Amino acid sequence: MIGVLLVEDQALVRAGFRMVVDSQPDMRVVGEAGDGASGITEAARTAPDVIVMDVRMPTMDGIEATARILAASRTPKVLVLTTYDLDDYAVAAVRAGASGFLLKDAPAEDFLAAIRTVHAGDAVLAASTTRRLLDRLAPxxxxxxxxxxxxxxxxxxxxxxxxxxxxxxxxxxxxxxxxxxxxxxxxxxxxxxxxxxxxxxxxxxxxxxxxxxxxxx
Structure with a gap:
């Protein structure tokens, strides 16, 4: 059973994600948070396998939350949600340790596949996206x-x-x-x-x- 923590500031969006996740026999939502600071607290309380993390949130954004969560524990995998393909927030989140990112308007089957893929230790980055990401990160x-x-x-x-x-x-x-x-x-x-x-x-x-x-x- 894959334990999923949802960190998203829009309650209706979280409710939709919860419905999709809880409909699956191999995963369940173990907690929810409406901002990055609460996400850190919930991650420590619920010990999720995968954290679905929005980046643009009040109080603390998903980038800082991702960095703090992964600094405290290497166990959870973080899947970042972004509105725009390869926006600066998504790039920063990958730098912070996220295992990939997904567009918020992705189909439900892609969302579920991404959770399973990240949980298995793989990355959620399409080949074309990976190339553009690395071009942006190029040091x-x-x-x-x-x-x-x-x-x-x-x-x-x-x-x-x-x-x-x-x-x-x-x-x-x-x-x-x-x-x-x-x-x-x-x-x-x-x-x-x-x-x-x-x-x-x-x-x-x-x-x-x-x-x-x-x-x-």
Whole structure:
């Protein structure tokens, strides 16, 4: 059972999310909050698996709330809700540690799939969105990131380079002509060696290390 915490300042929107989540046999809403500060309190009280986090809220926005929650506990995964694809708030939320973001007007099935995907440890970023996100986050090449990437085997580096383009495990398997199980094993080793919690962080490190250049398709 996936425990979901809803942090959204609009009560009607929260009610809609609750209805959708509670209709599923494998997930339930464990708490609600109307702003980031309350979200921090509820996250500590309910210990959710996934937090659905709005970014534009009174008292404390979702960016600061995400950073504080993940600094206190590495357990929950944060799925950020945004009104506009790749707005500055969403980019900042990913920097703060969110595992991905979703447009508020996404279909219910996409919303539910995103919760399950984030809970499973994957990232909710479409390939095209990942490319634009990384172009926005693009820093100078970071020697620390390069050192981390240098700990990978040649095959793991190859997998990371493809992963950094926003491909799923299944798509990576097809591109590299290997089994999906093999890809999952490589990804698990990559996350361990890079000391990151999810694919989003691994993709950012790959970008910082110069493994993938901005605008690469």
């Amino acid at each position: 100078p090449v970071d020697p620390t990131a390069q050192r981390l990437v240098s700990t990978l085997t040649d095959r793991e580096t190859e997998v990371l380079r493809v992963l950094a383009r926003g491909l799923s495990n299944a798509e990576i398997a097809i591109e590299l002509a290997v089994g999906e199980g093999t890809v999952k094993t490589h990804v698990r080793h990559i996350l361990t060696k890079l000391a990151v919690r999810d694919r989003v962080r691994a993709v950012i490190i790959a970008h910082e290390a110069g493994l993938v250049l901005p605008g690469t398709r």
